[in-house]
Structure formats: structure tokens, C-alpha cells
Amino acid sequence: MKTLNLFAIAAIGACSLQACHSPETRTNQGDSAMTDSSKTDTAGGAVPLGSGPSQDSSTTDNMAGKTGDVTHQSKVDGDEAAFMTKAAIGGMMEVDAGKVAMKSTNAKVKAFAAQMVADHSKANAELKALAVKKGIMLPTTYPSEEKAHMDMMAKMTGADFDKHYIDMMVTDHDKTIALFKSGSEAQDKEVKDFANKTIPVITGHFEKAKAIQAGMK
Secondary structure: OOOOOOOOEOOOOOOOOOOOOOOOOOOOOOOOOOOOHHHOOOHHHOOOOOEOEOOOHHHHHHHHHHHHOOOOOOOOOHHHHHHHHHHHHHHHHHHHHHHHHOOOOOHHHHHHHHHHHHHHHHHHHHHHHHHHHHOOOOOOOOOHHHHHHHHHHHHOOHHHHHHHHHHHHHHHHHHHHHHHHHHOOOOOHHHHHHHHHHHHHHHHHHHHHHHHHHHHO
8 A cells, every 4th residue: 555654554554454454653662573473373474454563665665676566476556465465464553463462361451362363364365365366475574663663562561562453453453454545545446345344343443543543541
């Protein structure tokens, strides 16, 4: 998704989810690795929707040139390839962050995280299938900034983690909604249909995350 800044990051983002992710500047990032992202168990190693995955646009635009447009058989234009790449990163982040958040002792956070894993895994699988059909190679690992953020989150616990995670979900899904709205303007009908189908899902995630966030204040 072009500013496809969420389902990130931001990722692979809202919901969507062009936060996810997300695609954004993270603060207080740690140095140690949580896990090798290439071994992460996300559905097909592709999207969400969000926030989330939020990622720096210069990083992901560059990545789009290296992954989303590497084959001569690509059937979509550069903007559509960039959208799919950013959605993939945001979607990975939504699933991976959700898996960590499912260990929370906060029932609302835990339930929300479980929904993120389920919904974004499904969207990731759909995006991967679409990318194969269109001749696009999606990323299966994070840009360095997103990986540092995920590593930092893995070290957090308790209420600090819960607040950081939900704040991230609100920010990333807001950006992911914008990302997918951009994708909904794609010339390719199947890319456009995927974006339109996913927007209501990541919008729902955004609203739920805001409600949980309000209850934490």
C-alpha cells in the first residue's frame, strides 16, 4: 500500500491490520532478538493487516523495489506491489505481536490478541495467494526497525506491555486503514477487492483497540 503507512505494520497496515501494521518510527527499541523472523509461524509468512505493521515509508518503499517487483512476470504495477509488500509486513507484525500478547493476564488484551492472530493469519494467507497469482514476492522477514521493535516488546511484561501493545494497535490500525484505502484504489481488480474486503475487518480492530485503550486510562 504508497503511504500505505498498521493490517504494519505497518505490516503488516490495520487490523489492516497497510497497524498494524502498521508502517512508523518506534521508540525505546531493544537490541536482542526475540526470534528469527524468518522462522515465525505466521500464516504463509505474509500480511496483516497492521500496524500494524507501521513501517518507515522509505524503508518499505525500498523493500517493495527489492521484493514486490522482482519478477518479470509481475501482473501489477509498482504502487500495487508496494501496497502488497507493506500489507505483508504489517500483517506479520499483527500476528507475531498478537502471539506475544496472548500471554497477557489482562483478559481483554488477551482476547483482542487472539482475534488479531486469527483475523490477520487469514488475511495473510489470502494476500500470499494473491501475490503468487500476480507474480509478486512478498517479504518473509522484518525491516531492521520493525524487528528491533518486536524484540523490545518481547522483553516487556505486565501492565507496561499491555499498554504498549494496545497503544501500538490503535496507532498501527489507524495507519493500516489508510494503507488499505489506498489499496482500494488499485487498478487491478483482485488487489482492489482484497483491500475493500479487508477494510471493515481492520476498522473493527481499530475500534476495539480504542475501547480497550480508553479503559486503561
